Amino acid sequence: MQTPLLEMRSITKTFPGVKALDDVTLTVREGEIHAICGENGAGKSTLMKVLSGVYPVGQYDGEVHYAGHRAAFHDISESEAEGVIIIHQELALVPLLSIAENLFLGNEVQKNGVVNWPETYRRTESLLQKVGLKDAPTTLVDKLGVGKQQLVEIAKALAKDVRLLILDEPTAALSEADSQALLDLMLELKAQGVTQIIISHKLNEVRRVADTVTVIRDGQTVSSFGVSDGITEDRIVRDMVGRSLENRYPPRERRIGELLMEIEDWTVHHSEQADRRVIHGVDLNVRAGEVIGIAGLMGAGRTELAMSVFGQSWGQGISGQVRMRGTAADTSTVGRAIAAGLAYVTEDRKSLGLVLDEEIRRNVTLTNLPKVAKGPVLNHNEETRVSEGYRGSLNIRTPSVFQKVVNLSGGNQQKVVLAKWLFAEPEVLILDEPTRGIDVGAKFEIYGLINDLAAAGKGVVMISSELPELLGMCDRIYVMNEGAFVGELSAAEASQERIMSLIVTE
């Protein structure tokens, strides 16, 4: 058997407090397309960062062997020099430069600092031909759709004499037709001898192009097999999610009451592209004392759904009905949504949830300042008293509410965001990834708080990418994919396999 092009042996990478990769092994043969599958947060991206030198040699344990020698990349430029090129999910193109300028960015065809434009355009044209793009080299990247931009990225990789091309969820943002074109291109590149690694959730695509599949879960390699070995999608799904429910979820006495909120036929268009529909006629309801979940992969449209409902904070061309306790509610601005009894706890607490440089108490009261004021004048004592109350009841670990939020840990910051929204006295709370990036202990506390909220008769809508969390917490789970609900499962029916297969087999 020939030596593989790439061998990653026993890769272990730890971040403070977290083992992101634990003894991962990956073997990629020369000339194949190798798929890496796994849930969000399984460690796929971390593994690729180790490979490309984003995490330089020495910051991880284990060995990387590439093209027959021990590779010790210190940064991306070193790995690129040897032909290892990653195309990230978020495209790294400069929108206001032309295709040609982008292709040779940092790698200009030049002599003594002067760009040789005729040669640049000549090379660009031949590269564009290879990826099947017919636009002129002078076209601004801005003017291209996402699909074509993806092709430009690949052309850019080819311009650098790629030997191992890594595509991170290349079709996530593409339409069906664009996806097919991209997959065809991948097969064509393979015929030309370019080895490729594709990270994807879409098993039909994996089966179509990949020769080998490696499944990663919780930072460990679970399995690796050839696609021709008659592997079913079920098997891959099981490997992807198959962890036992070892996390504990605090028990809750389920007392489900009246209907609190109903969303009907909710349709939203993209905030920048008015003709692109992002949410397709979604129906949702939540009752008092009920915790419902919205499962789905990143990019399924869960955050967009939540934010568009909450004061139309995202998107345009929004249509549909929101009813609170049976009567139509106006949620067209954040102020009105709050008045209607809604709260939205953002997934991005640092940039959307908190004023980091301000004190805890000043963050807590922000949603409902008049409550701690007499007319226009603030009552600082009352503000302090209220915030101290939340510090106690939510167990926010900090010496006092006069601490700046920026100095708190992730879990405690999350509690401040929760406190802030509890202070607004909502009936329905939409929690978007409420436990992202916080440690296990804090997670458990947050789960407890969610249970308390439900017990107090609030409706909770929980958006999460962690399936076990949804399964452990929710009474009902909606499964979302590509902007639409593709299923609704009761707690009894729901399992990771069922949810995953609803997602992957559209």
Next chain:
Amino acid sequence: MTFAGQTQTKSAEAPKTGIGAYLSAHLREYGLLFALIAIMAFFQIVTSGTLLRPINLTNLLLQNSYIIIMALGMLIVIVAGHIDLSVGSVMGFVGALAAVMIVRWDQSLALTAVVCIATGALIGAAQGYWIAYWSIPSFIVTLAGMLVFRGLSLWLLGGESVGPFPREFQSIASGFVPDVLPGGAAMAELFGLRNFNMLSFAIGLIAAGLVVWSGLGKRAQNRKYGIEDEPKAFFVARIGIVALALVFVFFKLSTFRGLPNVMITMGILTVIYAFVTEQTVLGRRVYALGGNRKAAKLSGIKTERLTFLAFVNMGALAAIAGLVFAARLNSATPKAGFALELDVIAAVFIGGASMSGGVGKIVGAVVGAFLMGVLNNGMGIMGVGIDYQQMIKGLVLLAAVIFDVYNKQKG
């Protein structure tokens, strides 16, 4: 002290490591005060006492009154995360409008004042509209405004100075509050002076008393909630210095002509704006808007409207400054207010505001303006050339901001 459960109790607060640590943590707040004192002491010495002579002190206040008035508005604009480059031009334009209304059209002072302030607010609204609702960068909108209103004042004045104003109008800037309290003569005799303004001195004592009283109140409250324990020595020194300085300044003013009218305007505005920014819902929302616009918006704050109002307010204050400036010069000139926006902005940044918004205090901006004013005045007395003056002011601004950034990185 036990270690168990430490994180949840007050006793777990960062251990006090003495006055040095406290000072380094709060260097910025004290730094500004110390810098002002140091600079005043320096000029007092090198000008052999001229700086703090009653007549010069009075001048110092008059010279800087319009900068301070505009700095109040600029502080809010900068805290909201914006900038206003047009205030110098707007000030000049409103002064020109006042001159034309009074001198050429013979309108009453009251009407003129109302129309001028409304015009300023309208100008602010016109600029704020594009900034708030169209998200046009404030730098661009107000740069355009700076050119437009500079041109408009030239046009309005026909390229020449208009003046002089009637006496009542001049008194906005150069008048003094008459002494209504008895005992002035006795005090004059006691100190061996020609005259003594009892009212001014009394107000100085009251102001100093208020500083001490509110300082004690705040300290008691901080104690109650267990926030930052300012070492007692620092508290006493800080409050003592401020109170004594107030008494000293007012005493000096009393021995000249008493309280300038404009100082009353300035004092009242400063108190109002300090109150609004620190004690009201409106003020709090401005800080949240500047600290994190998206988070503020998602918290239900009408960020666009607040931004708009910040500029309306700025325009109105620039108009008031324009009236004061015209009254002080006793004429409106096409050059009035030229490049003054830079002094105002510099004052706010020296006063500790942050370019990225969300940080800054009214008192800081006022002290910053005074600091610039003392530099101007002191160097003027020393006969330092305008060339050096500009260079020194520039370097002071740079040093203040570097000091801020350094402090933040270290913290």
